[in-house]
Amino acid sequence: MKRLQQLKSSVGGISWPAIPDQVAANLLSMLSQLEQSQWWQPEELLQKQLQQFGLLAAHAYRHSPFFKDRFDQAGLDVKHYWSTENFSTIPLLTRAELMHQAEHIHCRALPQKHGAVHKLQTSGSTGQTVAVLKTEVTQLIWLALAMREHLWHERDFSATLAIIKAMTPTQDDPVIAAKMGWGHPAALLFDTGPSYSQPLAMDVAQQIAWLARIDPKYLLTYPSNLSALLDRYESGEPIPAALKHIRTVGETLHPDLRERCKKLGDIDIVDMYSSQEVGLIALQCPVSGLYHIQSENLIVEVLDDAGRQCQPGQVGRVVITDLHNFATPLIRYEIRDYAEVGPTCPCGRGLPTLSRIMGRRRNMVTLPDGSKHWPLIGAYRFREVADIKQYQAIQHSLVDVEIRLVVDAPLTSAHESQLTTLIHSALGHPFTLRFTYFTEELPRTKGGKFEEFISLVR
Numbered sequence: 001m002k003r004l005q006q007l008k009s010s011v012g013g014i015s016w017p018a019i020p021d022q023v024a025a026n027l028l029s030m031l032s033q034l035e036q037s038q039w040w041q042p043e044e045l046l047q048k049q050l051q052q053f054g055l056l057a058a059h060a061y062r063h064s065p066f067f068k069d070r071f072d073q074a075g076l077d078v079k080h081y082w083s084t085e086n087f088s089t090i091p092l093l094t095r096a097e098l099m100h101q102a103e104h105i106h107c108r109a110l111p112q113k114h115g116a117v118h119k120l121q122t123s124g125s126t127g128q129t130v131a132v133l134k135t136e137v138t139q140l141i142w143l144a145l146a147m148r149e150h151l152w153h154e155r156d157f158s159a160t161l162a163i164i165k166a167m168t169p170t171q172d173d174p175v176i177a178a179k180m181g182w183g184h185p186a187a188l189l190f191d192t193g194p195s196y197s198q199p200l201a202m203d204v205a206q207q208i209a210w211l212a213r214i215d216p217k218y219l220l221t222y223p224s225n226l227s228a229l230l231d232r233y234e235s236g237e238p239i240p241a242a243l244k245h246i247r248t249v250g251e252t253l254h255p256d257l258r259e260r261c262k263k264l265g266d267i268d269i270v271d272m273y274s275s276q277e278v279g280l281i282a283l284q285c286p287v288s289g290l291y292h293i294q295s296e297n298l299i300v301e302v303l304d305d306a307g308r309q310c311q312p313g314q315v316g317r318v319v320i321t322d323l324h325n326f327a328t329p330l331i332r333y334e335i336r337d338y339a340e341v342g343p344t345c346p347c348g349r350g351l352p353t354l355s356r357i358m359g360r361r362r363n364m365v366t367l368p369d370g371s372k373h374w375p376l377i378g379a380y381r382f383r384e385v386a387d388i389k390q391y392q393a394i395q396h397s398l399v400d401v402e403i404r405l406v407v408d409a410p411l412t413s414a415h416e417s418q419l420t421t422l423i424h425s426a427l428g429h430p431f432t433l434r435f436t437y438f439t440e441e442l443p444r445t446k447g448g449k450f451e452e453f454i455s456l457v458r
């Protein structure tokens with residue numbers, strides 16, 4: 001790690017070589033291992049994953065009534081050697097199971113030194129919550145992967161960071177901002193610049209004024225919120241002078257946003273694929289932009305409808321095994337996202353890649369013949385027709401699609417018909433479209449996320 005000369009010391013009077021505190025020391029030890037393992041060949045990574053999985057499976061068999069039954073019913077002996085073949089015969093863990101059978105899934109005991117347990121409630125796009133238990137081990141791994149993301153992208157820790165996210169409190173006081181710094185993990189290792197935050201609920205015009213005032217170099221937010229900010233910047237609001245890097249999380253990132261940011265002021269977007277249940281899943285490569293799967297922590301499978309592993313270029317459902325959560329085993333957990341398998345990365349890292357994160361199954365269009373496909377999301381071109389502030393398509397049935405538009409005044413019939421042509425081509429079928437008009441922002445999911453296309457077809 002190049003930055004070690006700036007490492008923070010926790011011992012009075014000692015600045016060099018620094019003596020970090022215990023958490024920072026553990027984090028450094030984890031990072032130095034990740035620094036090496038990222039370059040291993042996929043086969044080597046897989047072997048280590050299966051070895052670690054064996055420990056998790058044996059623990060889950062002993063302490064989770066749900067997984068004892070699951071392994072017994074599948075005829076799997078957890079003491080056996082694990083291979084990709086027998087691993088792939090473990091039945092998938094669904095979100096419904098995690099929701100309704102949580103008490104049977106959670107482990108009754110933990111191995112030594114996994115530390116204190118805390119419960120994380122996550123609410124899905126449809127509002128049902130699941131509870132996942134986390135430990136100090138899962139927290140340490142999160143710190144290490146989040147730090148890896150900073151290091152890959154060579155962030156300037158002395159710069160100002162702004163965060164606009166759901167369920168984030170307002171933090172606007174410069175004294176506190178300087179004292180808190182960037183928070184974990186960066187501030188555990190280095191002196192960092194100030195960080196400020198606002199909740200997503202803040203009005204976009206207010207966000208613009210706030211960002212202009214604090215002038216961050218880095219902004220962390222959701223793609224849909226970024227799109228709303230870009231609308232303003234494109235119509236002439238001044239862009240913060242220091243703003244150079246935007247980090248996106250939480251929603252599907254449409255490539256349009258990258259182009260728009262480049263055009264506006266040579267601003268880069270770095271996207272992260274994560275979930276509350278398992279943490280950071282895949283991080284954008286600094287060289288190619290592909291998403292590297294975080295294989296040191298997770299086994300990520302992308303499966304086709306028949307349950308076979310997808311090949312590069314194919315889109316399938318994402319199934320995740322968290323190798324280090326011994327409190328709530330997530331073994332072949334169907335996270336309900338879809339992603340496209342990526343090629344071997346030109347950067348030389350052996351961590352497998354995803355090339356696109358597509359979203360949820362309910363973000364797919366169902367054609368009248370029952371087949372499903374991904375709509376060409378990204379409403380940007382729709383704005384060439386009229387001043388559309390926000391857009392959402394809801395498929396109510398095989399023939400009926402509602403188009404929700406946030407506009408100052410309803411569109412003329414000429415504009416509606418121009419838009420119909422564009423939407424038909426985006427959806428890949430001449431659906432009957434029903435335009436409905438809104439003046440206020442369209443509702444988000446409970447977790448603060450926005451989906452551009454939702455199918456209600458069962």
Ligand SMILES: [Zn+2]
Binds near residue numbers: 285288290
């Ligand atoms: Zn790469």
